[in-house]
Amino acid sequence: MTTEQLLSWPAPSRSRGREPADPRFADGTAWIDGKLVPVAEATLPLLDWGFLRSDACQETISAWDGLLFRLDDHLDRFWRSLERLRMASPLSREEVRGVVHSLIAAAGYDNAYVQIIMTRGRPPIGSRDIRLCANRFQAFCIPYVWIATPEVQQRGLHVHVGSRHRVPAASVDPMVKHYHWLDFELGLLEAFDNGAETVVLTDGHGNVLEGPGFNIFVRQGDRLLTPRTGMLDGMTRRTVMEICADAGIQVEETDVPVEALLAADEAFLTTTAGGVLPVTSVGGRAIRNGPGPFTAQIHAAYWQRRADGWHGEPVDYAAASAILAAE
Known part of the structure; x- marks a missing residue:
């Protein structure tokens, strides 16, 4: 396919x-x-x-x-x-x-x-x-609920890296699924002002963390990177990591600099509201492979497993x- x-x-x-x-x-x-x-x-x-x-x-x-x-x-x-x-x-x-x-x-x-x-x-x-x-x-x-319409899923989301930082973990525990979203909300307004559809926030040290209701994955060559701290351990994120383990795709939980996102071979978001969603551009800069093969493979595996009754x-x-x- x-x-x-x-x-x-x-x-x-x-x-x-x-x-x-x-x-x-x-x-x-x-x-x-x-x-x-x-x-x-x-x-x-x-x-x-x-x-x-x-x-x-x-x-x-x-x-x-x-x-x-x-x-x-x-x-x-x-x-x-x-x-x-x-x-x-x-x-x-x-x-x-x-x-x-x-x-x-x-x-x-x-x-x-x-x-x-x-x-x-x-x-x-x-x-x-x-x-x-x-x-x-x-x-x-x-x-x-879908974060992105079918048309947007096909061509991939336009993502903006927000100028404000995510609430620091030292202040509010990110492992609690809470409603401290003013940083996300204001970041979304900034994203809309810049022609993007959603926003990802950073940790104040140049590393991306998460966005409003989603985690993020970045492909570098034959491996995927995803932030290791400062964000919620999303359920779809966990699912994707299980899918990747079964498929032999290496996933590294690490600091993910904004530069790594901008230079990514692929990038995608994971969320309960849509599963695995491809990213086409970040800050107006096109992702190298747009909606690429890793994203498509994991997206299809996610929905196939759900159809099969997994979990x-x-x-x-x-x-x-x-x-x-x-x-």
Whole structure:
């Protein structure tokens, strides 16, 4: 198959294969205060420190063709974040698993994007004692999200290297999947101003780290480089490293200077919202091979393995019935 053919699969398909449990769930679902509600009705208390102070963590989980991908790994990482933030979940791990299934089942989606969230909650009014907060769990489900359209995936993304730096690991632990995104948001605006579609931020020492919702890989000859510290250990990043190990492709976790990205033979992004996405240019400079053979091979392997059920858990489409009946 050609590079173009490998990158064209799978074509983004319809999200819903079943009717929603309630017509109000057609656009998505949410879990708020122990109840399933339409995503448009999901709310967060104004005084929750998750909103006021970005004191929260999350996991983004995808389903494709009715199979949840790496759900146990996502739950492991969610509980790691809770421990590092010294939060306690009001739901057990298996209860959270049930919520994920119920959200997708109620919407009737085959292809879904689910986010599970823990916020700090709030202390009594007038207090700033973080120990008095009751942590709050909530979640939502919407149709599967793509960072890039099929057309952009075919020709590759235009990436901008931001002038600002990622929040340093000494300040905010990057191994917690958090919402400290103002650096990303402002970096995106800078990227748009420069005609690019997304941004990658650096560590302040000339090394690229990550972008809004993705990790990055750079090809040098017959090996791939990916940042080793200062970024989230992304689930798709982990998947790509497993695919490369099986394919005999060397991956080196190391410092990746901006110059290495600019001189790359290939570059691609890894994200739950799209899998493996090729990069065509950085800072207006064309990547040598554009969407190249390594990218195409790994992209195709990623989606083939998902289609084969690798790390997959079938969505329990009966999961929402009991919850809705009890409401």
